[in-house]
Amino acid sequence: MVEWGREERMGHMTTRDGYRSLVDRINRFPQGAPPSDTLYAILKLLFSEEEASRVAHLPIRPFTSKQAARIWNMKITDAEKILDALAGRGILLDVELRGQSHYVLPPPMAGFFEFSLMRLRADIDQKNLSELLFQYLNVEEDFIRTLFTTGDTQLGRVMVHEESLSPDLSFHVMDYERASDVVRHSSTMAVGICYCRHKMLHLDRACKAPLNICMTFGSVARSLIKHGITREVDHSEGIDLLQEARDRKLVHFAENVRENVSFICNCCGCCCEAMIAARRFAHLHPVHTTNYLPSVRSDLCTGCGKCADACPVEAMTMVSANDPRKTRRKVAKLDENICLGCGVCVTECSERALQLKTRDEQVITPVNSAHRVVAMAIERGKLQNLIFDNGAMSSHRAMAAILGVILKMPPVKQVMASKQVKSRYLDRLLSRGSIA
Numbered sequence: 001m002v003e004w005g006r007e008e009r010m011g012h013m014t015t016r017d018g019y020r021s022l023v024d025r026i027n028r029f030p031q032g033a034p035p036s037d038t039l040y041a042i043l044k045l046l047f048s049e050e051e052a053s054r055v056a057h058l059p060i061r062p063f064t065s066k067q068a069a070r071i072w073n074m075k076i077t078d079a080e081k082i083l084d085a086l087a088g089r090g091i092l093l094d095v096e097l098r099g100q101s102h103y104v105l106p107p108p109m110a111g112f113f114e115f116s117l118m119r120l121r122a123d124i125d126q127k128n129l130s131e132l133l134f135q136y137l138n139v140e141e142d143f144i145r146t147l148f149t150t151g152d153t154q155l156g157r158v159m160v161h162e163e164s165l166s167p168d169l170s171f172h173v174m175d176y177e178r179a180s181d182v183v184r185h186s187s188t189m190a191v192g193i194c195y196c197r198h199k200m201l202h203l204d205r206a207c208k209a210p211l212n213i214c215m216t217f218g219s220v221a222r223s224l225i226k227h228g229i230t231r232e233v234d235h236s237e238g239i240d241l242l243q244e245a246r247d248r249k250l251v252h253f254a255e256n257v258r259e260n261v262s263f264i265c266n267c268c269g270c271c272c273e274a275m276i277a278a279r280r281f282a283h284l285h286p287v288h289t290t291n292y293l294p295s296v297r298s299d300l301c302t303g304c305g306k307c308a309d310a311c312p313v314e315a316m317t318m319v320s321a322n323d324p325r326k327t328r329r330k331v332a333k334l335d336e337n338i339c340l341g342c343g344v345c346v347t348e349c350s351e352r353a354l355q356l357k358t359r360d361e362q363v364i365t366p367v368n369s370a371h372r373v374v375a376m377a378i379e380r381g382k383l384q385n386l387i388f389d390n391g392a393m394s395s396h397r398a399m400a401a402i403l404g405v406i407l408k409m410p411p412v413k414q415v416m417a418s419k420q421v422k423s424r425y426l427d428r429l430l431s432r433g434s435i436a
Helices: 001-025 037-046 049-055 064-070 075-086 108-115 126-139 142-149 167-172 179-184 195-202 217-225 235-247 275-281 304-310 344-350 369-379 383-387 396-406 412-422 423-432
Strands: 092-098 100-104 156-159 189-193 211-217 252-257 265-268 292-296 318-322 331-334 354-357
Touching: 001 049, 049 075, 064 075, 064 100, 064 167, 064 217, 075 092, 075 100, 075 318, 092 217, 092 369, 108 265, 126 142, 126 275, 179 235, 179 265, 189 195, 189 217, 189 235, 195 354, 211 217, 211 235, 235 265, 252 275, 265 275, 275 318, 292 331, 304 318, 344 354, 369 383, 369 396
Parallel strands: none
Antiparallel strands: 092 100, 156 252, 189 211, 211 265, 252 265, 292 354, 318 331
């Protein structure tokens, strides 16, 4: 009897350690998830005890089924069955790299939190999951604060409503600043249910903005299409969906990269996490803005308030015009410090009292996801996790890719990287300015 009790305790400890190890694994990535009872409840809905233990041992960087089989000490065919089952539920993404199938565990956001609610499914209790996610993301503050306010480089950026640009300004807008350019040049595009509004729907808090309007592109889209999480659409339908988003006064919120953008969410101010964070932590600049700001012509403003009503982050307000002849007259006033530069307000103004102008200081967008991830890792003190990720240090290709990004960064970021890794090898490479 005593021995049985000991085994039972050992089994319970193993289970608990499995989920704890999964949380530790998630927090090795730059976009982590602070531990809480709510987080553990979410993970227990999405992962079995055994899956949590297995996934906790997977690398941060993309890996093959052969690598997973070696880590899990099993046959490759058995590992593939497990990996495919996880990808089918949106826990993993399966992508093709250099002609070979690879898997990767995405961070919770943008990642498996969203994928769990981007389609209707009966294998999990989506209402219960929605309630837990609301508690973790909207009531508890640690996750959203950590995700959106740590470091200078953030996950997402706002893209300007192209219709709000004047002809002169439109001529100078870069292609990567245009959502339409992302759609037209994507190799694959998919559309799924908006995770944020789907979550709010289960809580009877959703607005009337469309559900099926969140976009994914490239390898992420191909993985989600393959497993029925999203549906593939052509460029024409993609452009139509962008127009619908603009007509509904939604904000284009995209991955913070110039090349190979993997997602564009079309966000409302009431349901969507990025817009809520932008209001809650406005002074910390949780979202990368566009390079534009609306300017107000007070002489043309009629004080109708449409621009203020449309603003998703309450950057536009109505104030007294200080007109002695019309004491009740109001005009629009912009708080430039919290404005996203989305242009929604401009398209709402029928009097042409609002017009976009270029910001005095240009917003820097990382070149690609590798650049963004490495920058985020340096700023959050997690660069060593990328370099020493399950043997990545032994791979010249992996190490070269990471160092190649670091060498293109400003000197201050290179110093931060060197301090984190504390590597003579890295110091030597940085001083030479070469990875040869």
